[in-house]
Amino acid sequence: MEFSISALLTSFTEDKLVAPKVLEKKLVGEDTLSLRQLQITLDALERVGILTKERGKYRRISEEGVVEGKLRCSSKGFCFAIQEGEEAEDIYIRESQLNTAWNGDRVLVKVTKEGRRRRSPEGEVRLILERANPSVIARVKQVEESYRAVPLDDRLLFELELHPQADGPDLAEAVDQLVHVEILRYPLGSKLPIGQVTQILGSDAQSAADTELVFCKYDLPRDFGADAIAAAQDSPTPLSKSDLKNRLDLQKQFTVVIAEAEDALSEGSYALSLERNKAGQWQLGVHLSDVATYVPTDSALSQGAWQRGTSIRLGKSWVPLLPIPFIEQVGCLPPGEARLAISLLVTLSEAGEVTEFEVQPSAIQVNHRLTYAQTRELLAAEKATTKEQKNLLPLLHHLQTLSQALRERRLQRGSFDLCLPQPVPAIALDEGRIGVPIQAGSIQALVAEFLILANELIIGHLTALGVPTLYRIQSPPDVQDVQDLLKLASNVGATLTLAQEETVQPQDYQAWSQAIQASTVSPVLNEMAVAALPIVQYSQISGPHFGLAQVQAYGQISSPLHRYGDLLNQRVLHAVFAQGRDRRSSRAKERVNLRHSSCHGQINWNVLPPDIHRDLEAAIVAAVPHLNECDQLAQQAEQDLVGLQKTKTMQERTGQVFPGIITGIQSYGFFVRIEGLMVEGLVHVSSLKDDWYEYRSRQQTLIGRKNRRQYRLGDRVEVEVKSVDYYRQQIDLMVVSGGSEATEAELADEDVTDDVLDLDTDGDYEADEDNEFEDED
Numbered sequence: 046m047e048f049s050i051s052a053l054l055t056s057f058t059e060d061k062l063v064a065p066k067v068l069e070k071k072l073v074g075e076d077t078l079s080l081r082q083l084q085i086t087l088d089a090l091e092r093v094g095i096l097t098k099e100r101g102k103y104r105r106i107s108e109e110g111v112v113e114g115k116l117r118c119s120s121k122g123f124c125f126a127i128q129e130g131e132e133a134e135d136i137y138i139r140e141s142q143l144n145t146a147w148n149g150d151r152v153l154v155k156v157t158k159e160g161r162r163r164r165s166p167e168g169e170v171r172l173i174l175e176r177a178n179p180s181v182i183a184r185v186k187q188v189e190e191s192y193r194a195v196p197l198d199d200r201l202l203f204e205l206e207l208h209p210q211a212d213g214p215d216l217a218e219a220v221d222q223l224v225h226v227e228i229l230r231y232p233l234g235s236k237l238p239i240g241q242v243t244q245i246l247g248s249d250a251q252s253a254a255d256t257e258l259v260f261c262k263y264d265l266p267r268d269f270g271a272d273a274i275a276a277a278q279d280s281p282t283p284l285s286k287s288d289l290k291n292r293l294d295l296q297k298q299f300t301v302v303i304a305e306a307e308d309a310l311s312e313g314s315y316a317l318s319l320e321r322n323k324a325g326q327w328q329l330g331v332h333l334s335d336v337a338t339y340v341p342t343d344s345a346l347s348q349g350a351w352q353r354g355t356s357i358r359l360g361k362s363w364v365p366l367l368p369i370p371f372i373e374q375v376g377c378l379p380p381g382e383a384r385l386a387i388s389l390l391v392t393l394s395e396a397g398e399v400t401e402f403e404v405q406p407s408a409i410q411v412n413h414r415l416t417y418a419q420t421r422e423l424l425a426a427e428k429a430t431t432k433e434q435k436n437l438l439p440l441l442h443h444l445q446t447l448s449q450a451l452r453e454r455r456l457q458r459g460s461f462d463l464c465l466p467q468p469v470p471a472i473a474l475d476e477g478r479i480g481v482p483i484q485a486g487s488i489q490a491l492v493a494e495f496l497i498l499a500n501e502l503i504i505g506h507l508t509a510l511g512v513p514t515l516y517r518i519q520s521p522p523d524v525q526d527v528q529d530l531l532k533l534a535s536n537v538g539a540t541l542t543l544a545q546e547e548t549v550q551p552q553d554y555q556a557w558s559q560a561i562q563a564s565t566v567s568p569v570l571n572e573m574a575v576a577a578l579p580i581v582q583y584s585q586i587s588g589p590h591f592g593l594a595q596v597q598a599y600g601q602i603s604s605p606l607h608r609y610g611d612l613l614n615q616r617v618l619h620a621v622f623a624q625g626r627d628r629r630s631s632r633a634k635e636r637v638n639l640r641h642s643s644c645h646g647q648i649n650w651n652v653l654p655p656d657i658h659r660d661l662e663a664a665i666v667a668a669v670p671h672l673n674e675c676d677q678l679a680q681q682a683e684q685d686l687v688g689l690q691k692t693k694t695m696q697e698r699t700g701q702v703f704p705g706i707i708t709g710i711q712s713y714g715f716f717v718r719i720e721g722l723m724v725e726g727l728v729h730v731s732s733l734k735d736d737w738y739e740y741r742s743r744q745q746t747l748i749g750r751k752n753r754r755q756y757r758l759g760d761r762v763e764v765e766v767k768s769v770d771y772y773r774q775q776i777d778l779m780v781v782s783g784g785s786e787a788t789e790a791e792l793a794d795e796d797v798t799d800d801v802l803d804l805d806t807d808g809d810y811e812a813d814e815d816n817e818f819e820d821e822d
Contacts, residue, residue, distance in 0.1 A: 047079070048072040051151050051174035053086060054095070055667060057105035064102050071667075095153075095172065110156045111171060112136070118148035120199040126154045126168060135165055140202070142169035145232040148200040149177030180227045180264045181205070182246070185219040192216040194226045194240060197250070197772060203232065205240040214242050223247055225261040250772035251696070255689040256362050258772070263682045266353060269368045272345035277371035280339055284383045289408050291622075295388060296410040300332060301440060302378055303415050303492050305471070310356075310363050313377040314606040315474075316386070316411050317495060319443045326400065327393040327447055331499040332378075332409050335385040336367075336605035337615035339375050342664070346371065347612075351668075354675025356472045356607040359686050366607050376606045378411045387602075387618060389499050397450030402502050403641040406622055413437060417488040444491065451494040452482075459594035461555035462490070464562065465571055473604035475500060478680055480519040480581040480592030496603040497593065502642075504600035504614065508587060509645040510625070510652045512617055513662040515610050515669070516600045518588035522549045522577040529709060529758060530573045532745050536759030537706075539564040551594040566759075569706055569718050580680065583610055583672045585665050610672050617661055625652045688774040691724045695776050696769040702781055707760045710747060712740040715756050717764050717778055726776030728756075728764060733780065744794065748787050755787040756780075 056071060057063055065087065073079035087103060090096040096103045114126030114136060122140035136154050146152050153172040160166035181201060183194035192207040205226055209216050214224070219242055226240040246253035246261065260267065269277075281288070300316040318330035340346045350366050357364035367376065378384050388407040392400040413433070415423070424445060429435040452462075463483050474489055475496040476482055482493045500517075507514040527549055534541040534557075541557045544550055554574065561570040578592065587598040602618070605611040627636045629650045637644040639652065651658065709716035714729040730738055736749035738756075746757040756762070762783030769776050 048083070049151075049175040050086060050090070050172070052667070052671075053083075053090075054105060054174065055670070057096070057103070060104060060107065062099060062102035062104045068103075071663075093172065112154055112156065112168075113174065114152060114154055115177075116143075116146055116148055116150050116152055116170075118200045118202075120202075122202055124148065125165070126152060126170075134160055136168040137165040138168055138170060142167075144170040144173075145234075146170045146173050147176070147178055147203075148198070151175040151177070176228075176231060178228065178264075180225060180243070180261065181240070182250075182258070182261050183224060183226050183240075185216065185222055185224055185242070187217075187220050192220070193237075194224065194242070197223065204237060206237045208239055208241050210241050214245050216242065219245055221248070223249055223253060251693070255686055255693070256359050258689065259359055259682050259686045262685065263678060265357065265364050265682065267364075269349050270345060273349040274368055274370070276344060276346045277368035277374070280371055280375045282374050282382075284385065284408065288385065291406065292385070293388065293405040293407040295330070295332070295386075295407045296383055298330065298409065299436065299440065300330070300409055300411050301413045301415060301437065302380075302411050303417070303420050303488065305417055305474075305489070307414070307416060310365060310369070310372065313379075313414065315496065315499075315603055316378050316409060317444060317492075319440060319447065321443075322392070325395070327391075327395070327397075327443075329389075329391045329393060329447065329495070329498075331389045331391070331495055331603075332386040332407065333389070333499065333603055333615075334376055334378055334606060335387050335406065335615070336376055336612055337619055338385055339371070340367070340612060342616065350609050350612065351671075354609050354672050355679050357679040357682055358472050359683065366609060372606055378409070378414075380411045380414050383408055383410050387615065389503060391498070391502065393447070393450075395450070397447060397454050399498075399502065399642075401642050402506075403638075404503055404506060404618065405640055406619075420488045420491075444495075448491045448494040451498055452490075455494070455497070455593065456555065459551040459555060460592065461551060461558045461594075463558060463571055463575055464567075465575065472607040473601075475601065475603055476581075476592060478581055478676060479575060480578060480590065499603050500601050501593075501595070501599055503602050503618070505598050506642065506645075507600075507614070507617055507621070508598040510621060510639065510648060512621060512625075512653055513585070513658060513665050514587075514598070514600060514617060515613050515665045516584045516587050516598060517581050517590060517610075518584045518599075519581045519591040519593075520579045520589075521551075521591045522579060524549060526577045527574075529745065530570065530577060533573070533706075533708060533758040534560070534564070534570055536757060537564060537566050539566075539570065551591055566706055566720070568723060569708060569720065572718075572723070573708065580677065583669045583676075585662075585669055609675075610668065613665060613668060616664075620653055620657055620661060624654055624657055626650065626654075685774075689771070691722070692769060692771050692774045692776065694722060695719075695724055695726070695766055696771055699766050699769060702763055702765045705762055705764055705778075707756055707758055707762060710740070710745045710756070710758060712742075715747060717762060719764070724776065726764070726766070726778040728762075728778045728780055732767070732777075741794075744791070746787075746791070748792065753787045753792065754784050755791065756784045760785050 053072060056068055068083060069080060073083050091098055094106060097106050112128055114128045116124045117127055118124035124138045124143060126136040126138055136156060151174040152170045153174060154168040155171045156166050156168045158167035181196045183196045186193055186195060194205040194207055207216055223246040224242045225244040225246060227243050228238060228240050230239040232238045246257060250258060298318050300318045302313050302316050304313040305311040314334035316332040320328050322328050346367060353366050356366045386407045386409045388405050389402060391402040394400060423437060423441055429438045461481060463481055465483055471477055474492045482490050484490055504514060524547060531541050539560050541560055543553055557574060561567050564570055589596050590599045593599060600614060601608060602611050602614040605615050621639055625639045627639050637647050703719045705717040705719045707715050708718045714727050716725050716727055718725045736752045738747040738749050740747055746755050748755040763781040764778040765781050767777040767779045
C-alpha cells in the first residue's frame with residue numbers, strides 16, 4: 046500500500062510520540078516492500094530534522110517559519126506556496142529555491158524573507174511532502190541517441206529522460222507525437238526525471254479523444270487491482286437467512302427506484318416508499334444500499350475506494366468508486382431481488398414537518414426501477430391504463446406532493462434553487478458538489494429533496510449520539526467574488542443586492558435566483574452565481590452549509606456507491622447498531638432507543654466503546670484532507686472535459702462572428718460569453734486598435750482616452766473568433782462592434798489602475814525586479 050510523506054506527517058499530532066507499529070498499521074499494512082519504504086522514510090526525516098527519535102518512537106519537531114503549502118507555478122518559473130488557512134499569506138518561491146518541486150506538489154516551505162506592503166513573503170522548499178504529477182502529457186523529441194519528453198503544461202519547466210520498455214511503444218515512432226508519460230523517478234539533484242511512455246495520444250491534443258486527454262492529464266485510474274476485482278466477484282448473492290439476522294424485514298413494502306438511466310452506474314443505490322398512516326401523516330421510507338456491510342475497513346475494496354475518494358463522470362465514461370461487478374451484484378437495488386439496506390423511516394406532517402424518525406438496518410426488495418423519462422411520462426398521464434401504473438401512479442403523485450412540501454420548507458429557511466442552461470454531470474442525486482439542488486421542477490430535483498432529508502436526519506442523529514461523524518460544510522461566497530455578478534446584473538437591468546454589505550447570505554441568493562430567471566441574460570447570470578459558490582468541503586467538525594441554509598449538522602450518507610465519505614458515515618452507523626451503549630452503565634435501568642429520534646437530548650454518556658470511537662475519529666480526521674483533494678480533482682476533470690468540448694466547437698468556427706455579453710474586465714482585456722453556445726473567450730487589450738484604453742477597476746470598465754468608447758460588464762458586443770488553443774482551452778476573440786459610449790460623469794470618474802505587473806498575452810504575471818508581485822488566481 047502506497048503512502049505519502051504528507052499522510053505520514055499527519056499521524057504526528059500535538060507533539061506526541063508515535064510508535065513505528067502504529068504507523069505501519071495505519072499506512073502500509075503488512076506489505077514487506079512498503080514496510081521497508083516506511084522505515085527508510087522515517088530515517089530520512091530524522092536526518093533532515095523533521096522528526097526526532099526517542100526510546101524507539103518518533104515525534105515531529107516544530108520549527109518556526111516552516112509552513113505547509115501547495116505549489117502553484119507560473120510558466121515564467123516562479124511559484125507560490127498556497128497555505129490552507131483563510132488568512133494565511135501565499136509565499137513566493139523563486140525557481141532557484143524550488144529544489145526539484147513541481148507545480149501542484151505539496152511542500153514544506155521555510156520562510157526566508159518576511160512580506161511587506163504588497164510584497165508576499167519569500168521562501169524556499171524544504172521538503173516535498175507529496176507529488177502531484179505521477180504522470181504528464183508530453184511531446185517526444187530525440188536528443189542524439191536518446192529520447193526525451195517535454196511536458197505540454199508550460200508550468201512544468203523540465204524535460205524527462207525516456208526509458209524504452211519491451212512491451213511499450215517504439216520511441217522512434219513516438220518522436221513529435223503527444224504521449225502519456227508515467228514518472229518512474231523524480232529528479233535527483235541535477236539528474237533529469239525518468240519516465241516511460243504508456244500511450245501515444247496523437248500528433249497533437251486535438252487529434253486525441255477528449256476523454257483520453259482528461260484521463261491522462263489527471264492520471265485517473267482505469268482499473269482496479271486484482272484483489273479488489275476478486276473481492277467484488279466474491280460478493281455474496283443472493284441473501285441468506287443469516288444475512289437477514291437483526292434486520293428489519295421490509296421486503297413486502299412497496300418501493301421504487303428513480304434513476305437517470307437503466308445502467309448500474311446511474312444512481313440506483315436508494316429506494317423510496319411512501320404511504321399515509323391512520324392519522325393522515327406521511328410515512329416516508331428512504332432506503333439506502335448497505336454498502337458498508339460488504340466493504341470492510343481494511344479490505345482491498347476499501348483501499349481502492351479510498352484512493353479514488355469519489356466517482357468521476359466524464360460524459361458517458363465513468364471512473365467508478367467501486368468495481369462495476371460489485372455495484373451490479375450487491376450495490377445497486379434492482380427490482381425483484383432482496384438487498385441489504387439502511388432504512389430511514391420518517392413520519393411527517395402534510396406540510397413536510399418531521400414528527401419522528403428511526404434508522405434501521407433492513408432488507409428490501411424493490412418493486413420498480415424508473416428512469417427520469419419514464420417518471421415524467423407517468424406523472425403526465427391522466428389516468429392509469431395498466432395494473433403496473435395503478436400501483437405506481439399514486440406513489441409517484443404522493444412523492445411529487447411531499448417533495449414540493451420539503452422544498453418549500455427548505456426555501457423558508459433561506460435555501461435556494463439554481464437553474465443552469467446545461468445539465469451538470471451528477472454522480473449523486475442530492476445537492477452534490479455544487480451544494481444546492483439544480484434544475485428546479487425536474488425529476489432529479491424531486492428526488493433530491495428526499496436524499497437531502499435523509500442526509501440531514503441521519504447525520505443529525507449521529508451528532509445527537511455524540512459519535513464521530515464526517516460533515517459537509519460550505520462557506521458563504523466572498524463579497525468580492527460576487528461583485529462582477531452584481532455589477533453585470535445592474536448593467537442589464539436586473540436588481541441584485543446584498544441585505545448586508547459585508548456578507549453574502551443564502552437569502553440573498555434566494556432573492557437573486559428569482560430576479561435572474563426574469564432577466565434576458567439568465568443563463569449567463571446563473572452560471573456566474575454558481576461559479577461564485579465555494580466548493581463544498583469535508584470536515585470532522587460540524588459547520589454551516591450555505592447552499593442548504595443549514596446552520597446545524599449536515600453531511601452525506603445517501604450515495605455510498607459513489608462517495609467514500611458516505612461509506613465512512615455508514616460505518617459509523619453500523620458501529621452504533623452493533624456496539625452502541627443504550628444506557629449510562631450496566632446498573633442503569635432506563636434505556637434509550639439509539640435508532641430512534643426519541644433519544645435526542647437524553648444521552649449523557651459515550652455511546653461507543655473508547656477504542657471504537659477513537660478508531661472512527663482517526664479515520665475521519667485522516668479522510669478530510671484526502672477526500673477534499675479527491676473532490677477538487679474530480680470537479681476539475683469533469684469541468685475540463687466540458688471545456689475541451691466547448692473549445693473544439695469554437696475551433697471549428699474560427700473566423701465566424703457571434704453576439705456576446707461582457708462577463709469580466711481585467712487590465713489586459715475583457716471576457717465575452719457567447720450566449721447561444723455558453724462559451725467564453727478573451728478580447729485582449731492589444732487587439733483594440735482604435736484607441737488607447739484605460740482600465741478602471743472600481744467601475745470594472747475599459748475606457749478609450751479619445752473616442753469615449755467603453756467596454757463594461759453587461760455590454761453587448763459582436764466578436765470574431767480569432768484563434769483557439771484547444772489544449773489550454775483559450776479562445777481569443779476580436780471585437781467587431783458593440784460596447785457603449787461613456788457619459789461625461791463616467792469619463793470624469795477617473796480610477797486608472799497602474800498595474801505593478803506586466804502581463805503577457807496569456808495573462809501570466811511576471812514579477813518586476815523589485816519583487817512586487819501577486820498571484821494571478
